[in-house]
Amino acid sequence: MFKIATWNVNSIKVRLPHVLDWLKKHKPDVLALQETKMTDELFPKAAIEKSGYHVAYSGQKTYNGVAIISRQPIKDIVTDLPKLDDPQRRLLGATINKARILNVYVPNGESVDSTKYQYKLDWLKKLRDYVKQQLNTYSQCIILGDFNIAPEDRDVYDPAAWEDHVLVSEAERKALREILKLGFCDTFRLFDQTSGGFSWWDYRHFAFRRNLGLRLDLILANKTLADKCKRCTVDKTPRSLERPSDHTPVVAEFE
């Protein structure tokens, strides 16, 4: 069995105790983190290695930042998308065993009329091109992370209220579908066709307590791996802890 998870931690400094507890409890083979918000020099490498894991990271001060925690060695690390000159640390590609792992923190986009929304769409197009290229080299590929896109209306607590808003708008959903069309499955939907399997809840308005959430955190597996996927679930437990991240882990298991 191979267990892989993704978690937007919204500051590794604040959430390190949650992450270490979660590793101990769930023993994943791989955990991809987003929004670490920390430069590489300050990353808590020793604490994670002490838990029996390897770790790779690409961070920056205050914003963004991604990391991969893995039982097995992390090889062939990539931190930038081709043809995108960008200081924002949003991608960490690595090979673990024979699988290519792409950990992504997709831009939020702010609002559909923002220049940040155009940046988001451009970023997704560049990601798609990169993924297509990676498939020429690797037969096993997983793209996981905070996509900042709810793929369908059933991934939104109130689709009518969110219609045409950033995180659910058609253009960004289409950009995600263009990646899926390369031959990927949204592993959560291999098993669960219901609404309510959310992975993010706003800190405001008691949104978690009221389950006013979105499913933004995805684990995409190419067909070869999707055939071996046995389970994909959202672990809501960390969202109910003291001082939680606004996102909670999503976990997939492969035979």
Added chain:
DNA sequence: ATGGTGGCGCGGCCA
């Protein structure tokens, strides 16, 4: 409700 909460870091940006 042009608000609300949280992280960073100490004013204002970002989500």
